[in-house]
Each structure stands twice: as structure tokens, then as C-alpha cells.
Amino acid sequence: MEQEAAKRMWARSVSRHQLRYIQMLSDGDSAAFREVVSLNPYPGHEVVKLECINHAHKRMGTALRKLSAERKLGGKGLGKFMAKKCKTLQNYYSMSCDEVPLHTRCNLSWCWHRRAEENGETPESHRLHAGNFLSREVGQKLIPVYHRMSSDSLLQRMQHGGTQNVNECLNSVIWARCPKTVFVGKSKVEAAASMAISTFNEGASAMLAIMDKLWLESTVITVTTIRESDMLRITKAESIQSESVKRCRKTLSTAKKLKMHQQERGEGSTYGAGMES
Numbered sequence: 001m002e003q004e005a006a007k008r009m010w011a012r013s014v015s016r017h018q019l020r021y022i023q024m025l026s027d028g029d030s031a032a033f034r035e036v037v038s039l040n041p042y043p044g045h046e047v048v049k050l051e052c053i054n055h056a057h058k059r060m061g062t063a064l065r066k067l068s069a070e071r072k073l074g075g076k077g078l079g080k081f082m083a084k085k086c087k088t089l090q091n092y093y094s095m096s097c098d099e100v101p102l103h104t105r106c107n108l109s110w111c112w113h114r115r116a117e118e119n120g121e122t123p124e125s126h127r128l129h130a131g132n133f134l135s136r137e138v139g140q141k142l143i144p145v146y147h148r149m150s151s152d153s154l155l156q157r158m159q160h161g162g163t164q165n166v167n168e169c170l171n172s173v174i175w176a177r178c179p180k181t182v183f184v185g186k187s188k189v190e191a192a193a194s195m196a197i198s199t200f201n202e203g204a205s206a207m208l209a210i211m212d213k214l215w216l217e218s219t220v221i222t223v224t225t226i227r228e229s230d231m232l233r234i235t236k237a238e239s240i241q242s243e244s245v246k247r248c249r250k251t252l253s254t255a256k257k258l259k260m261h262q263q264e265r266g267e268g269s270t271y272g273a274g275m276e277s
Helices: 001-019 033-039 054-070 113-118 135-150 152-157 165-177 186-201 207-212 220-240 241-267
Strands: 023-026 048-051
Touching: 023 033, 048 054, 048 152, 054 135, 165 186, 186 207, 207 220, 220 241
Parallel strands: 023 048
Antiparallel strands: none
């Protein structure tokens, strides 16, 4: 579906809107991008692929969990690659230790070691600061993953800092009205997509305009219910952005990743890009 939608949008952009799309934001293994490139909608002009930073973040976690399971890098003790670290290591890591301090690329604004040196003081032990410390033995085995995920070409495609969250959110709004698990005809899918887009962009109040187009009279109860629905949506969106809810989401996400990691160590990988179902 995504491939066909992309091909249609790119193919008609010049004839219908007199414009060319120059960039396409997608995940790493995007069939839609390959289809657009093969279509060659703008001869002589290249379509640039941008990476979704969330998908790159997810690929990093998958690669780390796979490496941990294959190399058996876990265990107890300082610097071991325990399952819980996989999620944290998607964001940052440190191989620096008291014996071999590695802070040449650290910034003075946040590095405790650099600040101590700048003030002429003896830096404290890494055990007190490096909560995500890795032993050199473990760190050396992870380096190829970080090299691959920090290549210049990949980082250039992620400089925009964009994600596909909006697309994923719209998809969930559509399938809430027309579940993918139930077979329906074309007209119902189109109606569900149209209603989802209207609601996604303008809220439930968009239904009032649709009712007006269909010569349907809206009662006071209808208007009140729709407005309350929009207010509830706004309140929920603001609540989701609160720090307490964010911390709760991170905790639940970490627990989910930990459980997945434990299952993969016992059963092996059961789902992933390129795997047959």
C-alpha cells in the first residue's frame, strides 16, 4: 500500500501541482523509496532519501541485542553487557576507565572529567560517574556496530532530525475505524481513510462540516459531544507530554525490551527485517 501510494504521489506531482518532491523520509529498508527511484518521476533530478531517526534508533537496539546473544557478552560484574544496557546504549556509552581515561571527544559543558582537569583538580573515579560503563573487552566487540550506525552517509541522512511518527499515528487512526484484520470493500476503506484524515487534521469537529455537506442536521447533543471529544483529545495530548508520563513510558519500554531480549536469548530471533514469516 505504501509503495503504491508513493508511486502515485510522485508520478502526479508535476502534472497536478507543478512541483517536484526532492526528499523522501523513510526507514532504512524502504521498499517505497526503491519503487520511487525505479519510477524515475523527474528525469535528471535525484530524489534524496532521509532516514527516520526512530527507525535508526530501533536498528541500533536490534543490532546490540543480537550481538549480545551471539557473543554471550552478559553476566555479572562492572562493565558487563547486561540486557538492560541494550536500550541505554542506543543513546550513549563509555569505554573510559580510571586506567585508560578516554575523554578527548567530551565536551567541557557536561563532562565531569574534563571539568576537573580544567580546574586543576584530580578527577574522581569513573565508578562514581560512568553508570553505563563497559569493559574494554565488551566495548571492543561493540565497536563495529557503532561504526556501522555512525557512518557519514547515515548521519547525513538523519541531520534533519525527523521521524515517521505522524505517519504511524495516522495509520493507527485509520485502522481504528477499519481494522486490517477484517476484510472489507474498497468503499469502506476509502471512507475510513477520509474520516481519519479529517479527524487527524481538524479533530472531531470535522464531522460537523461533513454532516452539513450531506444535509444532515446536527443537534445540540451532537455538537456538545464532538466538542467534548476534541477537548479530551487536547487534554490527553498535553498529559502525554508531561515529564511523569514520559518517565512511565520509558520504564515500560525498558521492561518490554528486557523481556524481548531474554526471549531472544532463549529462543533466538523470531522477527526482523528480511526474515521469512
